[in-house]
Amino acid sequence: MQQTQQDFSLEDLKLIIREAVTTLDTSQQRMTSVPPGSRLQNLQSAVHSIDAPVVHRPTPLERQMREWTRFISGDVKTLDKAAIRYLCWVPEIAIDGRFLAYIVSSGTAPNRRCLAGLVRSCHCRWENLLSESGCVSIVRGLIKNYNGSNQVLLKWQTNPDAVLSKSAPLILAERLIHSGKSLRFFVDEWQLEAHSPFFQKVVEIAAARCRDQLNRLPEDVLILLFRDLLPWPGWKLSAFKKEIGALILHRPMNGKVQEILQRFILHYEKLGDPRLPINRIKWAEVPRQATDLFIQWLLHENPFAFPEHVYQQGRGWFWRQKTSGLAPLSFEREEWRRPG
Numbered sequence: 001m002q003q004t005q006q007d008f009s010l011e012d013l014k015l016i017i018r019e020a021v022t023t024l025d026t027s028q029q030r031m032t033s034v035p036p037g038s039r040l041q042n043l044q045s046a047v048h049s050i051d052a053p054v055v056h057r058p059t060p061l062e063r064q065m066r067e068w069t070r071f072i073s074g075d076v077k078t079l080d081k082a083a084i085r086y087l088c089w090v091p092e093i094a095i096d097g098r099f100l101a102y103i104v105s106s107g108t109a110p111n112r113r114c115l116a117g118l119v120r121s122c123h124c125r126w127e128n129l130l131s132e133s134g135c136v137s138i139v140r141g142l143i144k145n146y147n148g149s150n151q152v153l154l155k156w157q158t159n160p161d162a163v164l165s166k167s168a169p170l171i172l173a174e175r176l177i178h179s180g181k182s183l184r185f186f187v188d189e190w191q192l193e194a195h196s197p198f199f200q201k202v203v204e205i206a207a208a209r210c211r212d213q214l215n216r217l218p219e220d221v222l223i224l225l226f227r228d229l230l231p232w233p234g235w236k237l238s239a240f241k242k243e244i245g246a247l248i249l250h251r252p253m254n255g256k257v258q259e260i261l262q263r264f265i266l267h268y269e270k271l272g273d274p275r276l277p278i279n280r281i282k283w284a285e286v287p288r289q290a291t292d293l294f295i296q297w298l299l300h301e302n303p304f305a306f307p308e309h310v311y312q313q314g315r316g317w318f319w320r321q322k323t324s325g326l327a328p329l330s331f332e333r334e335e336w337r338r339p340g
Contacts, residue, residue, distance in 0.1 A: 068093055071102075084108060088117030091124040100138040110142055112150045116191065118142065119156065122164060123198035136164050152191045163190075169201035176206050180220050183228035195234055203232050207243050214247070215254050222257070226264050237270075238285050244271065245290035262297055273298070 064086040070076045079087070079102060087093045088110065094100075094117060103110065110118070118139045122129060129136060140160050146153050156163045162171040176186050183203075187194050192202075210217060210225040217225070230243070247261055265271045272279040274291050275298070283291050 065090070068099075072098060078106070081108070084110070085114055085117075088114045089121065091121040094118050094121035095125055095129065095135045095139075097135060100135055103142070104138060109145070109147075112146075112148055112153055115139075115143055115146060115153060115156075119163060120193045120196070123193050123196040126196065126198040126201065140164050155190070169198060169205050172202045173205035173209055176202070177209055177221055177224070183224065183232065200234050200236070203229055203234065204239055204243070208246075211243070211247055211250055214250055214257055215252060217257075222260070226260060230264065231268070240270070241283075241285035242287075245287040248290040248294050249287070258297065262294075265294065 064083040067076065067079060067083045068087055071079055084103065087099060122136060122139055143153065143156050143160065143164075146157055159171075162168055162175065165171075172190070172192075176183070179186060181189070186192075187199070192199050207225065207229045210221060210229065230240075235243075244265065253261075266273055271282055271286075274280065274283045274286075274295060
């Protein structure tokens with residue numbers, strides 16, 4: 001049979017092995033002839049630096065905060081562009097009249113990121129802005145003068161009342177309801193800070209608007225209410241319990257909506273069945289009238305659903321609850337996380 005390139009004779013294999021051994025011997029000689037320290041210079045440097053004193057270098061934000069302190073104390077008369085870019089994202093400074101006045105007087109044209117920081121800062125301090133409407137007017141003027149191509153900034157530019165006005169939360173709440181979009185998509189579309197007092201107001205108003213027309217809500221808005229608005233993690237607990245109470249007491253309410261609301265409450269971790277002792281504290285801030293009515297709903301559905309105090313050998317006394325038989329809502333809820 002004719003020998004191919006993959007076929008080797010015994011002599012060929014011996015020659016290959018001999019060359020490999022010779023190469024290994026040569027490599028070993030070269031390694032042993034070099035001082036160990038020169039072969040591990042990086043590791044040696046790292047070991048020596050372990051006990052070295054730590055040099056603290058302030059973060060960029062720390063440096064800009066120091067520059068701001070020097071500016072308001074009069075030690076410096078100007079702020080560099082890097083400081084302005086950072087400070088636009090610090091709410092307590094960004095809506096300070098002295099900071100905004102400097103931006104205007106210096107002739108600086110804020111870029112997209114600066115303007116986004118200013119709007120976010122306004123939304124983060126929304127509860128304190130009613131008496132500082134001059135700051136909001138300045139930020140609106142800066143957005144009006146924006147000459148870039150960023151789509152979100154252009155959206156803000158053509159809809160200033162929806163972003164920075166006393167009625168902005170109401171305007172956005174109504175747009176959300178009529179958009180047919182999920183809460184997460186709407187936040188991304190408008191580039192809103194989802195954990196700000198401003199957006200909290202948007203959610204509260206949107207939930208109240210849905211409640212006002214509860215029996216006439218389209219399917220997608222009903223889903224928006226129970227999948228996105230009510231489970232939104234940014235609710236103040238007292239406001240959330242107040243809204244739940246208002247929903248229970250809303251009249252008229254058709255059977256379909258009542259069943260959905262009942263399922264939501266029974267399977268929502270912040271509420272649950274109010275008859276169970278473990279859940280009573282969760283219902284403390286819900287109006288008593290609403291709690292009593294909700295219990296009547298449960299009794300009408302299953303009059304034998306009250307918890308029983310029973311004894312079981314090996315377990316002792318415990319509360320046993322007969323479930324209502326209502327399965328959890330099948331809406332796929334969105335996960336909300338703070339930006340890292």
